[in-house]
Amino acid sequence: xxxxxxxxxxxxxxxxxxxxxxxxxxxxxxxxxxxxxxxxxxxxxxxxxxxxxxxxxxxxxxxxxxxxxxxxxxxxxxxxxxxxxxxxxxxxxxxxxxxxxxxxxxxxxxxxxxxxxxxxxxxxxxxxxxxxxxxxxxxxxxxxxxxxxxxxxxxxxxxxxxxxxxxxxxxxxxxxxxxxxxxxxxxxxxxxxxxxxxxxxxxxxxxxxxxxxxxxxxxxxxxxxxxxxxxxxxxxx
Amino acid sequence: xxxxxxxxxxxxxxxxxxxxxxxxxxxxxxxxxxxxxxxxxxxxxxxxxxxxxxxxxxxxxxxxxxxxxxxxxxxxxxxxxxxxxxxxxxxxxxxxxxxxxxxxxxxxxxxxxxxxxxxxxxxxxxxxxxxxxxxxxxxxxxxxxxxxxxxxxxxxxxxxxxxxxxxxxxxxxxxxxxxxxxxxxxxxxxxxxxxxxxxxxxxxxxxxxxxxxxxxxxxxxxxxxxxxxxxxxxxxx
DNA sequence: CGCCATTTTGAAGGTTTTCAATGTCAGTGG
DNA sequence: CCACTGACATTGAAAACCTTCAAAATGGCG
Numbered sequence: 001x002x003x004x005x006x007x008x009x010x011x012x013x014x015x016x017x018x019x020x021x022x023x024x025x026x027x028x029x030x031x032x033x034x035x036x037x038x039x040x041x042x043x044x045x046x047x048x049x050x051x052x053x054x055x056x057x058x059x060x061x062x063x064x065x066x067x068x069x070x071x072x073x074x075x076x077x078x079x080x081x082x083x084x085x086x087x088x089x090x091x092x093x094x095x096x097x098x099x100x101x102x103x104x105x106x107x108x109x110x111x112x113x114x115x116x117x118x119x120x121x122x123x124x125x126x127x128x129x130x131x132x133x134x135x136x137x138x139x140x141x142x143x144x145x146x147x148x149x150x151x152x153x154x155x156x157x158x159x160x161x162x163x164x165x166x167x168x169x170x171x172x173x174x175x176x177x178x179x180x181x182x183x184x185x186x187x188x189x190x191x192x193x194x195x196x197x198x199x200x201x202x203x204x205x206x207x208x209x210x211x212x213x214x215x216x217x218x219x220x221x222x223x224x225x226x227x228x229x230x231x232x233x234x235x236x237x
Numbered sequence: 238x239x240x241x242x243x244x245x246x247x248x249x250x251x252x253x254x255x256x257x258x259x260x261x262x263x264x265x266x267x268x269x270x271x272x273x274x275x276x277x278x279x280x281x282x283x284x285x286x287x288x289x290x291x292x293x294x295x296x297x298x299x300x301x302x303x304x305x306x307x308x309x310x311x312x313x314x315x316x317x318x319x320x321x322x323x324x325x326x327x328x329x330x331x332x333x334x335x336x337x338x339x340x341x342x343x344x345x346x347x348x349x350x351x352x353x354x355x356x357x358x359x360x361x362x363x364x365x366x367x368x369x370x371x372x373x374x375x376x377x378x379x380x381x382x383x384x385x386x387x388x389x390x391x392x393x394x395x396x397x398x399x400x401x402x403x404x405x406x407x408x409x410x411x412x413x414x415x416x417x418x419x420x421x422x423x424x425x426x427x428x429x430x431x432x433x434x435x436x437x438x439x440x441x442x443x444x445x446x447x448x449x450x451x452x453x454x455x456x457x458x459x460x461x462x463x464x465x466x467x468x469x470x471x472x473x474x
Numbered sequence: 475c476g477c478c479a480t481t482t483t484g485a486a487g488g489t490t491t492t493c494a495a496t497g498t499c500a501g502t503g504g
Numbered sequence: 505c506c507a508c509t510g511a512c513a514t515t516g517a518a519a520a521c522c523t524t525c526a527a528a529a530t531g532g533c534g
Contacts, residue, residue, distance in 0.1 A: 159489080159490095160489075160490070199490080199491090200490075200491055200492080202490085202491075202492080203489090203490060203491075206490095221499095
């Protein structure tokens, strides 16, 4: 009975990874079957609903996660409440890190999110026999660094119009919308777009209106947007 | 003769690391004596003079470096020449990465710099027998990511005045100036400060003038600066 | 001393923000 | 079914902040 039960749990774990939609892009993808078996046994999957907090700045860094479904916004706050979104994390992206003693930002679900969590301490134990997991985490971290630096250029040097154009192209890219007229859902509210682009909600709204008037984009119900003139948008960005 | 020569070279390499001023903070610090011996044999030290280019965007990523002396600015450019400094790298900091196929930014020496280089391919070979080097690189990369995200908040949400204050405090911190009235050299020209803070040179100059008039800072010849009212500066930032 | 790069300062202008009001839309209850 | 509500988005007008353009001042160095 006990034996059967253990076997059952292990099967479940392996099934979980085998059926995981991000198994080929998450940081765990480098593991072989043996490593994955051990690794999957360490994981806990959790579902968050819209606007739920996942990490809080200042709290002890106990868990890292891998996003399975949904989008997570990573943001920082100033004392007076001004907010800056420093990253949007999509499925396959790593949430948190295994280095810092505490979280240095907030993470919040945008819409429903499914996240696969690991204890930081257990990852480090695991790494003793599977050190390549460090390289895999490094790869993910390096991507985030590269994205962050691209965004520094945007925040520091681009105009509002250029920022909005870049934002739309980023979303098109993240949605793998390869058509000449990509169509996708904008997952952020106007205020969140503003907090991502370092603008006010009014400036965001005005620039969206301009793009719509100039027929560069079209917006349908439910925040669906179509990029009508992709090349023009690219040259603006 | 050959034997003697080989031994001489190995001694030189070990000496190099033993006398290295950043041996306790660079990413190579985790290596034991054996690892360090092999590692140091892979390294090449190079000296750059002021304004010399170290990396160029788009070039194949062949080398990573560890800064031994001096400061390096990492920056990105827009097509029309607008520039954004995305990082200032100090002694002990890692330059470049071992993941990307090519450099995605420019790196330029600020003043004279001494840098210890390693071939990316050789680091990866080395890691096969010393995988913990990945964790060490991860730690450095993670720091850079954290700094980049702090800077996103600054660029996106702070006023010019707050930016200048934050910049001064950053320099004080990097100079380990723990006095109540820290004093240090500003290594950047006004234009570079502007490119770091997402401002124009005139705005930077005006805000420096304001701080000087309000006796918050004092500036001496040779870009030496004293923070007179540290707490005020902190509350402004 | 004079040159050149750099910095500072002034005045005008523009972009973005702020403040305020209006508009839209989905959900709720009369 | 439609009015009401509250959250979110848009629009307008004025103000603020930062930039742009221009000129003067400073400072290092031959």
